[in-house]
Amino acid sequence: MSTNTLEIKDLHVSVEGKEILKGITLTIKSGEFHAIMGPNGTGKSTLASAIMGHPSYEVTSGSILLNGEEVLEMEVDERARAGLFLAMQYPSEISGVTTSDFLRSSINARREEGDEISLMKFIKEMDGALDELEIDKNMAQRYLNEGFSGGEKKRNEILQMKLLNPAIAVLDEIDSGLDIDALRIVSDAVNKIREESNIGCLIITHYQRLLNYIEPDYVHVIMQGRIVKSGGVELAERLEKDGYEWIKEELGIEDETVGQNA
Ligand code: ADP
Ligand code: MG
Numbered sequence: 001m002s003t004n005t006l007e008i009k010d011l012h013v014s015v016e017g018k019e020i021l022k023g024i025t026l027t028i029k030s031g032e033f034h035a036i037m038g039p040n041g042t043g044k045s046t047l048a049s050a051i052m053g054h055p056s057y058e059v060t061s062g063s064i065l066l067n068g069e070e071v072l073e074m075e076v077d078e079r080a081r082a083g084l085f086l087a088m089q090y091p092s093e094i095s096g097v098t099t100s101d102f103l104r105s106s107i108n109a110r111r112e113e114g115d116e117i118s119l120m121k122f123i124k125e126m127d128g129a130l131d132e133l134e135i136d137k138n139m140a141q142r143y144l145n146e147g148f149s150g151g152e153k154k155r156n157e158i159l160q161m162k163l164l165n166p167a168i169a170v171l172d173e174i175d176s177g178l179d180i181d182a183l184r185i186v187s188d189a190v191n192k193i194r195e196e197s198n199i200g201c202l203i204i205t206h207y208q209r210l211l212n213y214i215e216p217d218y219v220h221v222i223m224q225g226r227i228v229k230s231g232g233v234e235l236a237e238r239l240e241k242d243g244y245e246w247i248k249e250e251l252g253i254e255d256e257t258v259g260q261n262a
Contacts, residue, residue, distance in 0.1 A: 003030045004067055004083060004167040004200060006051075011062035013043075013050045019060070020046045020258050022225040028168055030198040035211055035236060037204075038222035039244055041257035044204045045089050047222075048172045051202075052086045053079050066168070081110050083167030087157035087174050089204075093145040099156060100126065100140040103163055110164065129162045132192070134185050150177030158189050165193075170202045175210040187213030208240035221247060223256040 006028045013021035020043050028034050038044055049057045051064060053076040064071040066082055074082060094102065103126060108116045117125075130137055133155050145153050154174050161169055171190070175183055191214060193199055203214060211219070211233065219236045221229040221244075228251055229235065238246075248256055 002167070003198070005029045005065075006071075006084075006168045006200065007063075007065040008047075008051070009063045009065070011047075011050065011064065012060045013046055014058045014060050015046065015056060018258075020057075020225050021050065023062070024222075024225075024227060026202075026220065026227065028200045028202055030167070030200045032218065033194065033201045033203060033214065033216045034218045034220060035203045035205065035216035036220050036222055036227075037206060037208070037236065037239060039206060039256050041259070042222045043225040043258055044206075044222055045172055046225075048086055048089075048170045048202075048204060051079075051170055052076065052084060077109060080106075080164075085161055085164055085166030085169040087154075087161055087169065087171040089172040089176065091145050091153045091157055093143070093148075095143050095146055097144050098141050099144050102144045103140075103160060106160065107163060125163060126159075129159050132162070133159055133189050135159060151179065151182040154178055154186060155182065158186050162189060162193060165197065166199065168200045168202070170204065172204045173206070174203075175205055175207060183210070183213060190214050208236045211236045223247065223251065224253065225258050 008024055008026045011021055011024040012019060024047060026034065036044055036047070046057055050059055053074065059072055066084065071079055104117065104122050107122065111117065126140060130140065135155050139152065145156065148156065154177060157174060174186055178186060203210065203216060205211065215233060219231055219233060220227045229247060244256060248254065
């Protein structure tokens with residue numbers, strides 16, 4: 001299995017001229033699970049979007065290297081081909097494109113021309129993944145995310161992750177909108193991918209609960225667009241017990257969001 005390293009160095013990102021990320025430095029290697037925790041509005045999704053190359057998020061300085069290659073110089077599709085994957089907090093609906101067709105195109109977009117996955121093999125893999133995620137088989141024939149419940153959208157993101165087999169995955173709040181049963185199914189699927197591959201993962205969440213199911217190796221807290229604390233699972237446990245207030249007191253700040261002070 002290949003070893004991959006994603007190095008984020010002093011990353012500054014602006015949205016509509018306002019600086020949201022103010023110097024994020026983080027390295028994720030194959031086999032490592034990093035959790036980024038933080039209250040709402042602290043820049044978590046902005047980090048995910050900048051990694052994947054969303055055009056609204058302007059990187060003003062810093063770098064993101066995947067195995068030494070500058071990701072910031074790659075187009076969005078090149079980033080996916082290079083092995084990066086994002087499970088989005090708010091997956092978009094695409095009318096007219098079935099989930100199945102979307103998945104197959106995504107897989108083929110990452111393969112060389114002439115080496116496309118056969119329809120038979122694709123269906124076999126997709127059916128296996130649908131079973132594992134306890135997703136109704138009919139969903140594959142519905143338009144992507146259209147009319148899906150919050151929980152179905154999240155399962156569909158993990159379905160993609162499973163089939164695309166990325167080197168490094170960013171999971172943005174995959175726990176939001178999931179009831180406890182769905183959370184367990186989604187977490188089990190992620191843990192299975194973790195066992196069977198050497199994927200590296202950045203798990204974004206604002207609740208500690210998810211981390212009871214997917215245990216991170218490292219935990220980072222983000223506030224005001226910066227990583228303000230890093231540690232192991234004990235840090236997540238303290239956040240579960242005491243919330244985020246004590247960190248704000250330690251930092252001497254009142255507002256943890258990127259807020260108006262940017
Ligand atoms: P989190 O995911 O931690 O809740 P976000 O990264 O989504 O936080 O947002 C951080 C800040 O950036 C917020 O103040 C938010 O309003 C702003 N922001 C993020 N994305 C956009 C956008 N596309 N347009 C305008 N403002 C944005
Ligand atoms: Mg977010």
